[in-house]
Amino acid sequence: xxxxxxxxxxxxxxxxxxxxxxxxxxxxxxxxxxxxxxxxxxxxxxxxxxxxxxxxxxxxxxxxxxxxxxxxxxxxxxxxxxxxxxxxxxxxxxxxxxxxxxxxxxxxxxxxxxxxxxxxxxxxxxxxxxxxxxxxxxxxxxxxxxxxxxxxxxxxxxxxxxxxxxxx
Amino acid sequence: xxxxxxxxxxxxxxxxxxxxxxxxxxxxxxxxxxxxxxxxxxxxxxxxxxxxxxxxxxxxxxxxxxxxxxxxxxxxxxxxxxxxxxxxxxxxxxxxxxxxxxxxxxxxxxxxxxxxxxxxxxxxxxxxxxxxxxxxxxxxxxxxxxxxxxxxxxxxxxxxxxxxxxxxxxxxxxxxxxxxxxxxxxxxxxxxxxxxxxxxxxxxxxxxxxxxxxxxxxxxxxxxxxxxxxxxxxxxxxxxxxxxxxxxxxxxxxxxxxxxxxxxxxxxxxxxxxxxxxxxxxxxxxxxxxxxxxxxxxxxxxxxxxxxxxxxxxxxxxxxxxxxxxxxxxxxxxxxxxxxxxxxxxxxxxxxxxxxxxxxxxxxxxxxxxxxxxxxxxxxxxxxxxxxxxxxxxxxxxxxxxxxxxxxxxxxxxxxxxxxxxxxxxxxxxxxxxxxx
Numbered sequence: 001x002x003x004x005x006x007x008x009x010x011x012x013x014x015x016x017x018x019x020x021x022x023x024x025x026x027x028x029x030x031x032x033x034x035x036x037x038x039x040x041x042x043x044x045x046x047x048x049x050x051x052x053x054x055x056x057x058x059x060x061x062x063x064x065x066x067x068x069x070x071x072x073x074x075x076x077x078x079x080x081x082x083x084x085x086x087x088x089x090x091x092x093x094x095x096x097x098x099x100x101x102x103x104x105x106x107x108x109x110x111x112x113x114x115x116x117x118x119x120x121x122x123x124x125x126x127x128x129x130x131x132x133x134x135x136x137x138x139x140x141x142x143x144x145x146x147x148x149x150x151x152x153x154x155x156x157x158x159x160x161x162x163x164x165x166x167x168x
Numbered sequence: 169x170x171x172x173x174x175x176x177x178x179x180x181x182x183x184x185x186x187x188x189x190x191x192x193x194x195x196x197x198x199x200x201x202x203x204x205x206x207x208x209x210x211x212x213x214x215x216x217x218x219x220x221x222x223x224x225x226x227x228x229x230x231x232x233x234x235x236x237x238x239x240x241x242x243x244x245x246x247x248x249x250x251x252x253x254x255x256x257x258x259x260x261x262x263x264x265x266x267x268x269x270x271x272x273x274x275x276x277x278x279x280x281x282x283x284x285x286x287x288x289x290x291x292x293x294x295x296x297x298x299x300x301x302x303x304x305x306x307x308x309x310x311x312x313x314x315x316x317x318x319x320x321x322x323x324x325x326x327x328x329x330x331x332x333x334x335x336x337x338x339x340x341x342x343x344x345x346x347x348x349x350x351x352x353x354x355x356x357x358x359x360x361x362x363x364x365x366x367x368x369x370x371x372x373x374x375x376x377x378x379x380x381x382x383x384x385x386x387x388x389x390x391x392x393x394x395x396x397x398x399x400x401x402x403x404x405x406x407x408x409x410x411x412x413x414x415x416x417x418x419x420x421x422x423x424x425x426x427x428x429x430x431x432x433x434x435x436x437x438x439x440x441x442x443x444x445x446x447x448x449x450x451x452x453x454x455x456x457x458x459x460x461x462x463x464x465x466x467x468x469x470x471x472x473x474x475x476x477x478x479x480x481x482x483x484x485x486x487x488x489x490x491x492x493x494x495x496x497x498x499x500x501x502x503x504x505x506x507x508x509x510x511x512x513x514x515x516x517x518x519x520x521x522x523x524x525x526x527x528x529x530x531x532x533x534x535x536x537x538x539x540x541x542x543x544x545x546x547x548x549x550x551x552x553x554x555x556x557x558x559x560x561x562x563x564x565x566x567x568x569x570x571x572x573x574x575x576x577x578x579x580x581x582x583x584x585x586x587x588x589x590x591x592x593x594x595x596x597x598x599x600x601x602x603x604x605x
Contacts, residue, residue: 068483103567104528106508106521106551107375107596108420108433109477109484111396112440112461115417138395139417143373148346148570150549 046089047082049168057082061163063121064156067102070116072124080121083163084128091131094167097121099139102155107141114139121161136166207243207583208327210236210272211265214247215287216255218279224312228278228287231316234360235334236323238585239560240578245270257290257299265294272300274323285312289319291326300326305605313362318605324560333556334359335603338563339367339377339386340574341596354388356403359556359599361574361587367403378422379600386598387411387421387430398432400447411445420464424471424491431455431465431474442476444491455493464508467491469515475499477507486520502541503531508552512559517579519544519553519562530564532579544581554599563597 052058063076072080087093099118101110118137126132147154212233217223236242245268254260254275265273276289284306291301301322307315314335321332336359343352352374357364368374372391379386380400387400396418401408412418416435423430430445434452442455442465456462460480467474468488475488478496484507487496500506505523512518515535522531522543530545530553549567556562562577572595574587587594 103549104526105484105505105523106464106477108463109461109479109507111417111419112433112435112463112479115435115440116461137416140373140391143375143391150567 047086049090051086052165052168055082058086062160065117065159065161067104067155067159068113070113070120072120080124081128084125084130087125087130087134088128090168091134092167093165094134094136095125096136096138096164096166098144098162098164099137100144100158100160100162101142102158103142103145103150104155105142107143110141111139112141114141117159117161121163207241208272209245209268209270210242210274210323210327211245211250211268211270212236212274213250213253213255213276215276215278215289216253218277218286218288221279221281224278224280224285224287226285226312226316228276228289228316228319229274231313231360232274232320232323235317235320238360238576238578238583239324239334240580240583241324241328241560257292257302260292262294262297270294272323272327274319276319284308285315287315287319291323310363313358313360314605317358317360328560330558330560331602333558333560333599333602335605336557337383337600337603338554339379339596339598339600340563340594341374341377343373343572343593343595354386356386356600365403367401367406368399368408375596376420377596377598379598380423381425381427381601383601383603385423387423389419389421398430400430411447411450416440417463422465422467424467425469426471429491431467433463433465433476442474442489444474453493455489455491456496466509466511468511469513475509475511475518477509486518499539500533501539506531510553510555510562512555513557514559517555517559519555519564521551521553530562530577532562532581542581544577544579545575545584552596552598554597556599557602563599565595565597 057078060079063079097118099114101113118139122135122137125135145158147157212229214229233244237244252264255277256275260273271294273292273294274289276287278285278287286306288304290299292299303322305315305318317335320334324332337356338359339356341352341354343350345351352370354367354374354377355364356367370390370392375389377386377388385400385402389396389398397413398411398418398421399408400411412432414434414436417440418434420433421430428447430447432443432445433440434443439459440461440463442462444453444455458480460478462476462478464477465474473488473490475486477484478487483505485498486500486506486509488499489496503522503524506520508521510519518533520531521528527547528549529543529547530550531541531543533539533541545564550564552565554563560579564575566573566575572593574594574597575584577584
């Protein structure tokens with residue numbers, strides 16, 4: 001009993017430490033970019049709604065997660081960056097992030113896990129300069145599977161955040 | 169591009185049609201997966217007809233037999249081996265039934281006047297040649313099968329000593345179609361799957377049906393508004409109200425045993441926490457305070473505490489907390505993943521989904537036996553255990569290929585019965601409370 005409590009306390013501490021460490025890591029990465037984007041829209045150009053259809057990065061509206069994980073993998077950093085820039089460039093734009101899970105585990109727990117994934121992307125976008133009131137998170141848990149076979153390749157496709165622009 | 173779309177629409181229409189006929193005509197089909205040789209041998213002799221009215225439209229003896237078989241405690245004599253057909257106690261030749269190694273025999277008669285069905289039945293101890301029950305049960309209109317379930321309940325109680333739970337109802341969710349064509353329904357049926365009635369339909373997901381203690385209402389989660397919201401609906405009248413449609417998750421409703429409070433999991437304060445809602449005022453009492461996912465609250469039978477799922481230790485495990493709030497105690501220590509508890513009426517047994525690797529099975533933890541655990545389902549993706557009100561059986565959801573099916577399993581896991589609904593996907597079973605005859 002004592003050992004278990006100790007282990008959970010240590011686990012919690014590690015989790016908390018990891019979360020803090022990650023936040024601190026993310027901010028300095030973004031900070032140097034922020035000034036360039038505020039001064040550079042003329043050089044690089046601000047996004048317009050047309051870019052949502054034509055820009056390869058902005059057209060990507062899905063990011064995927066590892067099993068039971070909600071951290072944003074580095075391979076999706078560019079997706080986070082371009083959507084954050086879009087939200088910065090278009091303060092009137094609004095986005096819903098739909099968090100999803102695979103079928104393993106219980107439906108209600110997966111609602112929580114889907115929300116955690118949605119929040120992870122929302123936090124990353126906000127850390128990259130998007131405003132919190134531009135982003136809404138909805139969790140569908142395992143209810144909106146895009147693939148219904150019981151194997152890892154299918155599960156991988158279902159563990160995702162979908163980005164939906166409600167106002168472009 | 170156009171052809172496949174039309175094809176898909178056609179397939180969907182066919183699926184929907186087959187779903188509708190299945191649901192209307194026969195309800196859930198029944199299949200015993202394995203039997204128990206040690207179960208009590210009992211013969212339910214086909215009932216005779218009393219009077220000159222029409223024959224009973226339902227086969228009472230067959231329904232009683234099915235009920236007794238699927239609970240795992242009885243083994244009925246197959247009809248082909250029933251060599252004599254007594255319909256009253258005085259007609260029973262006990263030597264015959266002793267030779268067939270039967271412990272009990274049930275005989276009876278029905279009379280039917282087109283509306284009401286009356287069944288007189290007797291339960292006899294074969295070895296003592298003694299009458300244990302002699303009762304008359306009447307049913308009306310569309311509820312004729314209830315007469316048989318009530319007879320099975322009387323027999324169960326007399327022999328086992330615990331109230332029977334055959335004359336009860338179950339709720340579950342069905343889904344047909346995929347993506348934008350998905351059609352969900354919350355259905356209420358008899359405990360054997362017959363007489364399915366759709367309570368609500370939706371194009372968005374429905375989940376977590378929960379019965380009110382009086383059996384008149386269901387609380388459930390619907391995504392019809394675009395986000396999860398909790399509704400309470402009267403089954404008979406269809407009237408319903410939203411009880412929580414806050415930002416974030418509105419999930420996992422469960423009525424308290426007194427029916428006045430609803431335990432829920434809400435994330436409007438940042439992450440999913442357990443709350444107790446006063447149903448008269450809507451006031452919320454927050455029970456948990458943790459950054460983890462806290463969900464699936466279940467009241468203990470005394471209403472004094474709540475068992476819930478939390479991943480505060482890393483993976484989901486079950487915890488118990490006083491219903492007024494306090495410090496949660498972890499109660500599960502076996503298995504990597506424990507969630508979605510169902511607590512038996514006496515509080516002794518907690519059924520849960522237990523995951524190890526990619527295998528999720530229903531485990532039953534007996535708290536009166538020091539937390540000893542047994543698996544009652546084979547996996548691999550089993551979910552949503554729900555006790556019968558007498559804890560003789562459990563319902564749970566399983567996957568078979570691409571579709572979801574429900575199983576009823578005896579509390580010891582030895583008798584399983586599959587309940588399949590046509591081509592639809594069936595999930596989220598919830599066993600209702602006792603009904604008043």
